[in-house]
Amino acid sequence: MTLPKPIALTCGEPAGIGPELAVAAWRLLGGHIPFAYLGAPDHLPEDTPVQIISDLSEVPDAVTQGVPVLPIAFDGPRVAGKAQSKQAQGVIDAIETAVRLVQSGDASAICTLPIHKQALQEGAGFAYPGHTEFLSALAGGADVVMMLASEQLRVVPVTIHIPIKDVPDALTADLLETRIRITHRALKDQFGIADPRLAVAGLNPHAGEGGRMGREDLDMILPVIQKLEDEGMAITGPISADTMFHSEARRHYDSAICMYHDQALIPIKTLDFDKGVNVTLGLPFIRTSPDHGTAFDIAGKGFANPSSTIEALKMAWHMAGGSF
Ligand SMILES: NC(=O)c1ccc[n+]([C@@H]2O[C@H](COP(=O)([O-])OP(=O)(O)OC[C@H]3O[C@@H](n4cnc5c(N)ncnc54)[C@H](O)[C@@H]3O)[C@@H](O)[C@H]2O)c1
Numbered sequence: 179m180t181l182p183k184p185i186a187l188t189c190g191e192p193a194g195i196g197p198e199l200a201v202a203a204w205r206l207l208g209g210h211i212p213f214a215y216l217g218a219p220d221h222l223p224e225d226t227p228v229q230i231i232s233d234l235s236e237v238p239d240a241v242t243q244g245v246p247v248l249p250i251a252f253d254g255p256r257v258a259g260k261a262q263s264k265q266a267q268g269v270i271d272a273i274e275t276a277v278r279l280v281q282s283g284d285a286s287a288i289c290t291l292p293i294h295k296q297a298l299q300e301g302a303g304f305a306y307p308g309h310t311e312f313l314s315a316l317a318g319g320a321d322v323v324m325m326l327a328s329e330q331l332r333v334v335p336v337t338i339h340i341p342i343k344d345v346p347d348a349l350t351a352d353l354l355e356t357r358i359r360i361t362h363r364a365l366k367d368q369f370g371i372a373d374p375r376l377a378v379a380g381l382n383p384h385a386g387e388g389g390r391m392g393r394e395d396l397d398m399i400l401p402v403i404q405k406l407e408d409e410g411m412a413i414t415g416p417i418s419a420d421t422m423f424h425s426e427a428r429r430h431y432d433s434a435i436c437m438y439h440d441q442a443l444i445p446i447k448t449l450d451f452d453k454g455v456n457v458t459l460g461l462p463f464i465r466t467s468p469d470h471g472t473a474f475d476i477a478g479k480g481f482a483n484p485s486s487t488i489e490a491l492k493m494a495w496h497m498a499g500g501s502f
Pocket residue numbers: 195290291292293294295296309456467468469470471472473474475476481482483484
């Protein structure tokens with residue numbers, strides 16, 4: 179059987195926990211999921227056995243000896259816990275390199291370690307609020323969906339990285355319908371669910387309480403749901419967001435569609451912070467990521483939990499056709 183190509187694992191913010199997570203993942207996965215770290219070899223913890231490679235075809239041999247590293251130029255050493263402006267461009271270069279490798283077919287998927295958005299904006303004028311939007315742009319403006327997924331729950335925020343005050347205006351019927359259709363398709367194609375069931379949250383308290391606490395639920399969300407239901411989609415809502423995440427409620431859907439970032443991410447990070455995976459749907463390639471950020475407060479101290487990174491690598495590998 180032919181194995182999928184290796185995964186390109188981008189370093190993310192070197193001041194964060196990314197470098198130590200890459201090494202922990204390599205040790206725990208024991209080479210069963212071949213990946214290359216795209217970053218600076220000297221940013222990895224001191225005792226790391228590093229295998230410098232120049233091409234991803236070298237990964238299957240290299241990964242049994244050490245962490246395969248495809249070097250990306252960085253200005254200076256890592257300072258754990260403190261982002262340096264001069265290193266912001268290297269972080270972006272690693273992501274762009276990974277995308278080139280997956281688009282050329284040299285990588286089967288990309289997995290991204292956390293970036294610090296503020297550091298990238300201040301250091302390199304990074305114009306995107308996150309990987310999701312940057313990857314969409316690198317893929318030619320693809321309509322994408324941010325999903326966070328774990329064994330217990332999948333969630334999709336319809337609006338993503340925008341201020342809460344802008345949410346009502348950004349939420350349109352077109353956007354909602356597009357995000358739902360992409361999610362539905364991906365649940366079939368990438369998660370193997372034959373007839374996905376979707377539960378859509380309302381925007382307002384009690385999903386608007388019949389229009390008494392806001393009209394978006396009735397005027398915009400409900401008609402989209404009815405249209406998709408008429409087409410045969412298994413979809414319900416708008417549901418009051420405060421009651422759709424308890425264990426009995428979760429048994430009735432395969433993904434929750436939420437109206438804004440924290441409505442979606444608070445429940446999954448509360449239930450499954452250690453094992454949640456951030457996956458971008460709608461791209462012409464596979465992208466996963468751990469569900470946490472750069473964790474500057476613990477970077478370099480050696481106790482960052484690698485479980486979410488391992489789950490992200492496993493999901494990418496599985497989606498690429500690999501087994502583990
Ligand atoms: N995929 C990504 O690139 C991504 C994801 C989330 C947040 N971020 C960014 O990360 C930066 C910091 O965000 P934040 O402080 O809100 O969240 P965070 O996830 O970095 O940290 C929140 C808390 O969780 C802890 N934590 C996080 N990951 C951990 C791990 N693997 N093991 C043990 N403890 C862990 C941290 O120590 C901290 O106390 C922000 O710039 C944010 O935008 C990036």
